[in-house]
Amino acid sequence: MEDFEVIEGNVTSPKGFLASGVFAGIKKAKKDFAIIYSEKKAKAAAAFTTNKVKAAPVILDMEKIKSGEAQAIVVNSGNANACTGQKGYEDASSMAFMVAEKLNIDKDDVLVCSTGVIGVTLPMEKVAKGIELASQELSKDGGKDAAEAILTTDTFTKEVAVKLNIEGYEAYIGGIAKGSGMISPNMATMLSFITTDADISKKALDKALKETVKRSYNMISVDGDMSTNDTVIMLANGMAGNPTIEEDTHEYEIFYNALLYVNKHLAKQIAKDGEGATKFMEVSVVNAPTEDDAILASKSIVNSNLVKTAIFGEDANWGRIIAALGYSGANFSQDAVDIYLKSNKGIIKVCENGGYVPFNEDKAKEILSEKEISIVVDLNVGKYDALAWGCDLSYDYVKINGSYRT
Incomplete structure (x- = not known):
């Protein structure tokens, strides 16, 4: 309570x-x-x-x-x-x-x-x-x-x-x-x-x-x-x-x-309320070796424009997620990483042990069709977690900022 x-x-x-x-x-x-x-x-x-x-x-x-x-x-x-x-x-x-x-x-x-x-x-x-x-x-x-x-x-x-x-x-x-x-x-x-x-x-x-x-x-x-x-x-x-x-x-x-x-x-x-946003995105990084690693990883993923555009396009392009994880500066082992996509429509694993795992593309598309999406990245190397929040990047973002002063 x-x-x-x-x-x-x-x-x-x-x-x-x-x-x-x-x-x-x-x-x-x-x-x-x-x-x-x-x-x-x-x-x-x-x-x-x-x-x-x-x-x-x-x-x-x-x-x-x-x-x-x-x-x-x-x-x-x-x-x-x-x-x-x-x-x-x-x-x-x-x-x-x-x-x-x-x-x-x-x-x-x-x-x-x-x-x-x-x-x-x-x-x-x-x-x-x-x-x-x-x-x-x-x-x-x-x-x-x-x-x-x-x-x-x-x-x-x-x-x-x-x-x-x-x-x-x-x-x-x-x-x-x-x-x-x-x-x-x-x-x-x-x-x-x-x-x-x-x-x-x-x-x-x-x-x-x-x-x-x-x-x-x-x-x-x-x-x-x-x-x-x-x-x-x-x-x-x-x-x-x-x-x-x-x-x-x-x-x-x-x-x-x-x-x-x-x-x-x-x-x-x-x-x-992100400019032009159509989806709210939560990035959950779990089982990191330290809190700082979890924070670095989650912030890097939520800040990736390629991840944002994939969410906008409802594309389960997990490669963009693991790439953002890779340049985050966080300590982790690629071979231990699992990635999940989650929404009110369910949850699906799209990456296992840092690599390809067969998944149902139609189910993934259905999950990503929701307004609120969660990306869960399990580093499987520790006990620390972090949450970051963002939104997708849409065509309207460019329209809004292309004429901001007018």
Whole structure:
């Protein structure tokens, strides 16, 4: 039995959090500005893109997060504020300053995120309008609007919340995310915002976020590209009133498992919403010699464009899977590898002991005709497993990205 309960909700499910999402005109029609606000200053932790080219908000937040505290997050979509030089950094700083003024908090407690087209400076008059409107619209019901306002090419919002019991105290974790293209292992082109009212030490919060990001957002792939703006931010305001959660305790394990569920759920939603995707793909690597080997192998397979196109074409081309395994850097013996394809239509072994095994092509085609496909790779040399998630690569991916700026 789980120590938490999945509920309908998002970033405003935990006590003391308000949010909003409005249209400011950065995008042509849809909501493009969001604020997430804690009524009490919160502990803060974050993870950022590993791309050497970092957007101005990422550079700004990497400095701000060192304090370990924050009270608000402001987000615009439609413009990434990336590769915009000193002007971009000043604009990101101005966003934090304007939000702080409206909410009567310290500008150093405002984190800034942007997503959209790279290389274009922010239209600051529209930014000012967005901050004015979003500040006025903050509410306990605003999480859904915020989830909508952070989207770019996404086709649906990503929201999740859980309720957990910490030493008799009811606490919540909620989240929203965006991501559809430029999704690659080791963060993606994605933003994710997680809130909790649980009281947890800064050290424990940092550890929990870092380890769950490794097993969630770092295990998804749509197209192998990595954005300049990828950010995960978590705020913990302690308003549940529970005794402070510390590392290496039973309460920490409860919190960690609930957070892992939240981040995995959002990561899988991002993978399912891949640009032009027709199928969701899970890669399970089992019985690896180490966890790192399992992670390397699963990420390599889920990130292979040839594997993705084979899944799109419903072609049981297992040779592409074992080839991606071979260049993954993972330790394994080819002669021990078994590969299976699995869906609601059944399971079929397509490779045995690293080589050909007779299988029913019609059955394999039937399995691959489903919307959700699982590739299971058994290395048969250890006890460690890893999961990665992605999607197929379709004609529509090229159409979407061939005209992204228009």
